[in-house]
Amino acid sequence: MTNGGNPQQVLSRRNGFHRLDGRDAQADNVAAARALSETIKTTLGPKGLDKLLVSSDGTIVVTNDGASIVDRMEIVHPAAKSIVEVAAQQDSQVGDGTTSAIVLAGELLEEAESLLEKGLHQTTIARGYTLAAERARDTLDERTIPVAPDDRSRLRTVARTAITGKWDREASDFLAEKTVAAVRAIERDGTVDLKRITRTAIPGSSYYDSELVEGLVIDMESSSTTPVSPEPGLPDVFEDATVALVDDQLTIETATGQGAVTLESPEDVRDLREYEQEVYERYVDRITDAGADVVFCQKSIDDMVRYLLAKAGILAVERTRQDELEKIGRATGASPVGTVDDLRATDTGLARRVERRDLGPTEVAIVDGGPGVDQVSLLLRGGTQQVADETKRVVDGCFHVLSRAIEDGAVVPGGGAMEIHLARDLREYAANVPGREQLAVEAFADALEVIPRTLAASAGLDPIDAIVELRARHHDGDHAAGLRLEEESGRIGDVVEGGILEPRAVTERAIASAAEAANVIVRVDEVVAVTREEGEHEHEHEHEHGPGGVVESTEGYPWAVGHSMGH
Ligand code: ADP
Numbered sequence: 160m161t162n163g164g165n166p167q168q169v170l171s172r173r174n175g176f177h178r179l180d181g182r183d184a185q186a187d188n189v190a191a192a193r194a195l196s197e198t199i200k201t202t203l204g205p206k207g208l209d210k211l212l213v214s215s216d217g218t219i220v221v222t223n224d225g226a227s228i229v230d231r232m233e234i235v236h237p238a239a240k241s242i243v244e245v246a247a248q249q250d251s252q253v254g255d256g257t258t259s260a261i262v263l264a265g266e267l268l269e270e271a272e273s274l275l276e277k278g279l280h281q282t283t284i285a286r287g288y289t290l291a292a293e294r295a296r297d298t299l300d301e302r303t304i305p306v307a308p309d310d311r312s313r314l315r316t317v318a319r320t321a322i323t324g325k326w327d328r329e330a331s332d333f334l335a336e337k338t339v340a341a342v343r344a345i346e347r348d349g350t351v352d353l354k355r356i357t358r359t360a361i362p363g364s365s366y367y368d369s370e371l372v373e374g375l376v377i378d379m380e381s382s383s384t385t386p387v388s389p390e391p392g393l394p395d396v397f398e399d400a401t402v403a404l405v406d407d408q409l410t411i412e413t414a415t416g417q418g419a420v421t422l423e424s425p426e427d428v429r430d431l432r433e434y435e436q437e438v439y440e441r442y443v444d445r446i447t448d449a450g451a452d453v454v455f456c457q458k459s460i461d462d463m464v465r466y467l468l469a470k471a472g473i474l475a476v477e478r479t480r481q482d483e484l485e486k487i488g489r490a491t492g493a494s495p496v497g498t499v500d501d502l503r504a505t506d507t508g509l510a511r512r513v514e515r516r517d518l519g520p521t522e523v524a525i526v527d528g529g530p531g532v533d534q535v536s537l538l539l540r541g542g543t544q545q546v547a548d549e550t551k552r553v554v555d556g557c558f559h560v561l562s563r564a565i566e567d568g569a570v571v572p573g574g575g576a577m578e579i580h581l582a583r584d585l586r587e588y589a590a591n592v593p594g595r596e597q598l599a600v601e602a603f604a605d606a607l608e609v610i611p612r613t614l615a616a617s618a619g620l621d622p623i624d625a626i627v628e629l630r631a632r633h634h635d636g637d638h639a640a641g642l643r644l645e646e647e648s649g650r651i652g653d654v655v656e657g658g659i660l661e662p663r664a665v666t667e668r669a670i671a672s673a674a675e676a677a678n679v680i681v682r683v684d685e686v687v688a689v690t691r692e693e694g695e696h697e698h699e700h701e702h703e704h705g706p707g708g709v710v711e712s713t714e715g716y717p718w719a720v721g722h723s724m725g726h
């Protein structure tokens with residue numbers, strides 16, 4: 160699936176060398192980083208190819224999500240690892256653009272190699288790249304398209320751009336719709352608190368059975384939460400239920416440590432029973448007095464209490480996690496009380512529906528608060544656990560992207576249009592850059608075009624023709640000209656019209672990340688493999704981080720990467 164070389168060889172060479180200097184070190188690092196970039200390049204964009212990932216335990220995952228692939232690759236080369244780290248940051252900060260960042264970093268390194276051959280100093284290249292990345296960010300800011308937090312149709316296009324290629328059009332539309340609805344439901348004054356969206360992936364059903372719940376879905380398999388009503392006659396669905404949340408246990412503290420009671424006579428036993436009975440009845444009275452139909456308890460519920468609650472027609476759920484209690488609170492308006500004795504009707508909330516549902520592999524509890532709640536859940540289905548999990552991953556990225564677009568209020572053209580524009584601008588800008596850095600700025604411009612070039616190639620278009628046409632259109636003032644690959648036959652057109660839009664933050668971060676990663680590698684001119692036997696060295700490097708320090712310690716084989724000192 161990859162062209163050129165055998166990247167695996169470079170990426171997992173454990174015992175290759177102990178020390179490399181100057182150009183050798185550089186060449187080796189660049190080769191490793193480029194091998195990684197070449198490997199995932201073919202997955203870029205909606206027409207990107209899938210990779211079949213086979214792990215050592217035989218699990219197979221098919222994906223074309225760059226972040227997901229590098230996450231699962233066994234990478235030992237320090238330079239390739241530093242690229243992966245940058246990509247991981249990209250993923251955690253903006254939730255998308257990982258492949259783009261890695262592909263661009265690879266291309267920047269290829270450009271750097273020829274600049275080095277021409278005799279440019281590595282620090283000159285790094286300085287030029289930094290200048291170019293800064294300029295690109297400013298230009299990007301000037302080219303943004305506003306997006307209002309309630310602009311559903313535009314947000315849907317942003318979501319679709321983030322997920323196309325993962326599924327077919329229909330599936331992407333379906334998920335774009337769901338994720339936008341979820342984000343809209345919890346958006347308040349232009350901010351999106353992602354903690355208010357819960358994602359649960361459960362296999363055993365079609366993807367299209369995925370549903371958005373205005374409230375909380377608890378997977379009882381993975382959560383400790385358990386309904387404990389012994390009464391078989393209790394219904395599985397409670398409509399318009401009053402919900403109480405108790406952040407405590409509904410049992411009597413067992414005799415431990417000080418104050419332990421020793422039961423010496425049958426009277427003692429009877430007294431204790433009576434005492435217990437009294438306390439438990441009081442608990443249940445508090446709950447019924449508050450008008451609750453369902454009670455979620457953070458800790459355990461005594462058998463007797465379960466029984467009494469069931470008799471009163473109240474569904475009892477024990478061991479509800481702290482965070483779940485809070486989420487149910489947000490879904491129903493209930494406030495958790497520290498002890499059941501404090502429970503009042505005003506502490507309860509209202510759920511449109513509380514339901515226990517058997518989904519095959521697991522049972523879920525659904526607390527549906529109805530419209531206007533501060534908590535939503537996306538219940539994701541898929542044929543197998545892998546599919547469901549992969550869906551969850553893509554959806555997570557999608558939520559991230561949507562929150563970025565909303566909070567920033569800005570998106571930029573995708574499909575390579577922005578990169579063509581930036582490249583054009585950088586070439587102009589380069590002319591004003593004094594010194595040899597100018598060449599690095601130009602090289603940066605050329606490198607940016609790897610995105611449209613790769614997108615074009617993925618759709619079977621001639622990449623050279625595509626770049627020539629795109630440049631010409633941009634020259635004529637068509638800033639939105641890019642690749643529109645949503646149709647069966649990909650073509651060049653107006654990507655804004657085509658709804659191919661990405662959050663400004665994603666494109667901006669991808670370019671900045673790529674420049675950072677490339678610069679780290681370009682600056683390295685010495686690689687020393689430190690073996691465990693060299694105890695003093697190990698110690699010496701142990702607390703060092705950042706430039707000149709340990710990049711990554713692999714099992715028994717820590718690598719030290721040194722930077723050139725003199726400028
Ligand atoms: P990344 O991990 O970088 O997000 P993707 O595989 O998601 O990688 O590809 C992202 C690229 O695909 C971006 O440049 C984006 O603009 C582009 N893209 C998304 N949808 C389309 C489309 N319908 N037509 C053309 N390009 C698209």
Ligand code: MG
Nearest residue numbers: 255256321322
């Ligand atoms: Mg993407």
